Amino acid sequence: MATRKYEQRLRAEAAEETRRRILDALYQRLREAPAEPVSIDRIAQLARVARPTVYLAFGSRAGLFDAVGADVLQRGGFERMLQASAHASAREGLRGGIRGVTEMYAANRDVIRVLSSMAQLDAAAVGGATQRLEQGRASGMAHLAQRLADHGALRPDVTVDHATDLLWLLTSFESFDLLYTGRKLSVDKVAKALTTTAEHSLLQ
Amino acid sequence: MATRKYEQRLRAEAAEETRRRILDALYQRLREAPAEPVSIDRIAQLARVARPTVYLAFGSRAGLFDAVGADVLQRGGFERMLQASAHASAREGLRGGIRGVTEMYAANRDVIRVLSSMAQLDAAAVGGATQRLEQGRASGMAHLAQRLADHGALRPDVTVDHATDLLWLLTSFESFDLLYTGRKLSVDKVAKALTTTAEHSLLQ
DNA sequence: TATTCTGAAATACAGACTGTCTAGCGAAAT
DNA sequence: ATTTCGCTAGACAGTCTGTATTTCAGAATA
Structure with missing residues (x-):
C-alpha cells in the first residue's frame, strides 16, 4: 500500500485549467443572461465538461458561486x-x-x-x-x-x-x-x- | 345543456378566503425565514390547502408572487x-x-x-x-x-x-x-x- | 327536497434540477 | 510497464414545478 511519490505538473495544470474553464463559463452565462436561472448542467455544457466534474472541482453549486465571488474580489x-x-x-x-x-x-x-x-x-x-x-x-x-x-x-x-x-x-x-x-x-x-x-x- | 343561472355569494366568499389564506401563508413564511427558499408545497401546507389549489387560485408560482406584490402595494x-x-x-x-x-x-x-x-x-x-x-x-x-x-x-x-x-x-x-x-x-x-x-x- | 353546479382535495404524472455513486478510459507520472 | 488520477458516461434518489383526472361536499337553484 506504499503510495509512491507523485509530483504533479501537467496534471495539476490541466485540473486548474478545467476549474478556470468552468468559472469562465459561469461568467459568460451570467453576462449573457443575468436575469435567467442558472443550471449547473448548462454551465457544464458551456465549459465542455461533464456535470459531475463541476461537483468534483467545486463541491457543490454553492461552492461554485462562492468561488466565482472570491474570483471577482481577487481580480x-x-x-x-x-x-x-x-x-x-x-x-x-x-x-x-x-x-x-x-x-x-x-x-x-x-x-x-x-x-x-x-x-x-x-x-x-x-x-x-x-x-x-x-x-x-x-x-x-x-x-x-x-x-x-x-x-x-x-x-x-x-x-x-x-x-x-x-x-x-x-x-x-x-x-x-x-x-x-x-x-x-x-x-x-x-x-x-x-x-x-x-x-x-x-x-x- | 342550458346552463342555469348561478349567482355566487357564499361560494365566492369562500374562494376569496382561501386565496387570502394562501397569501397570508406566504407572508408568514417570508417573515419567519426570509433567507430560505420558498416551495409552493410548504405554502400550501401552511395555508392548509392542497398544492393544486394554489395553482387554481393564482395560476402559477409567478402569479402567486405577483399577487403578493400587488397586495403589498395596495395595503x-x-x-x-x-x-x-x-x-x-x-x-x-x-x-x-x-x-x-x-x-x-x-x-x-x-x-x-x-x-x-x-x-x-x-x-x-x-x-x-x-x-x-x-x-x-x-x-x-x-x-x-x-x-x-x-x-x-x-x-x-x-x-x-x-x-x-x-x-x-x-x-x-x-x-x-x-x-x-x-x-x-x-x-x-x-x-x-x-x-x-x-x-x-x-x-x- | 331534489337537482345542478363548482371550489377544493387526492392522486398521479411528466419534466427539470441537484447531488451522489459507480465503472472505466486515457494520459501523465514513475 | 505500471501506477495514479482527472475526467467522462451513465444511472439513481430526491426535490421541485406544473398539469390532468377523478371525486366529494356543500352551495345555489328549482
Whole structure:
C-alpha cells in the first residue's frame, strides 16, 4: 500500500485549467443572461465538461458561486483598493474610494448582481462570498469616517457613526446599480453623483 | 345543456378566503425565514390547502408572487402616498415622501426584499409586481424634482435630472434596507438620514 | 327536497434540477 | 510497464414545478 511519490505538473495544470474553464463559463452565462436561472448542467455544457466534474472541482453549486465571488474580489483588487484609499489624504481617500468601488462594480456588474440577490434569497446558496465583500467594506468605511473626523473634515453636525452609515450606503453595489442600470448613468457620472452627495452631506 | 343561472355569494366568499389564506401563508413564511427558499408545497401546507389549489387560485408560482406584490402595494397605500406628497409644498413633499416610503418599506421589509431579489434573478418569476412599484416611484420622483426646481428650491449647480437621479436612489428600497438591516438603524433614523442627505445635496 | 353546479382535495404524472455513486478510459507520472 | 488520477458516461434518489383526472361536499337553484 506504499503510495509512491507523485509530483504533479501537467496534471495539476490541466485540473486548474478545467476549474478556470468552468468559472469562465459561469461568467459568460451570467453576462449573457443575468436575469435567467442558472443550471449547473448548462454551465457544464458551456465549459465542455461533464456535470459531475463541476461537483468534483467545486463541491457543490454553492461552492461554485462562492468561488466565482472570491474570483471577482481577487481580480477586482477590492482589498488593495480599500487600502490604497487609506493612504491618501482623508478627502482624497473619499473621492478615490468611491471611484474605486464604482469602477470595480461596473466591471463585474452582472456577477455581483446575481451573487447578492442569491445571498438575499438563500443564505446558504453562495457560501460566504458576499459576506466577505460586505465585511471588508464595512470596516473600510468605518475607518474612512474616523479619518475624516480626525482631520476635522466633517461638518459639525455629523457624527462619525452617521458618516459611516452614509458612506456604507453610497459605496454599496446597490447604490451604484440603482444609478448605473436604473437611471442609465455612465460609470463616470455615477462616481461623480455619489462623490458630490457624500461631500455635500458630510464635509465642511 | 342550458346552463342555469348561478349567482355566487357564499361560494365566492369562500374562494376569496382561501386565496387570502394562501397569501397570508406566504407572508408568514417570508417573515419567519426570509433567507430560505420558498416551495409552493410548504405554502400550501401552511395555508392548509392542497398544492393544486394554489395553482387554481393564482395560476402559477409567478402569479402567486405577483399577487403578493400587488397586495403589498395596495395595503401599503403606495400610490396614495406618492400623490399625497405631491399636494404639500415642494419642500414638505420631499420630507413626507421619504418618510412615507420608508415606513412602507419597514412595514413590508421581508416581502419586498424577496420580491426584488427574485426579480433580479429571474425576470419571469414575479410577474410585473416590482416593475409596477418601480415605475410609479420613477415618475413620482421626476415629478418631485421638477416641482423643487419650479419653486427655486434646488441648489444652482443641481439640474432637474440630477435631482431625479438622487431622489431615485434615496427613496429606493435598497437604500432603506442598507441602513435599516445593514446598519441596524431604526425606521426613524433611516428616514432622518435619507432626508438630510437629500436636503444637503439638493436644496439651497 | 331534489337537482345542478363548482371550489377544493387526492392522486398521479411528466419534466427539470441537484447531488451522489459507480465503472472505466486515457494520459501523465514513475 | 505500471501506477495514479482527472475526467467522462451513465444511472439513481430526491426535490421541485406544473398539469390532468377523478371525486366529494356543500352551495345555489328549482
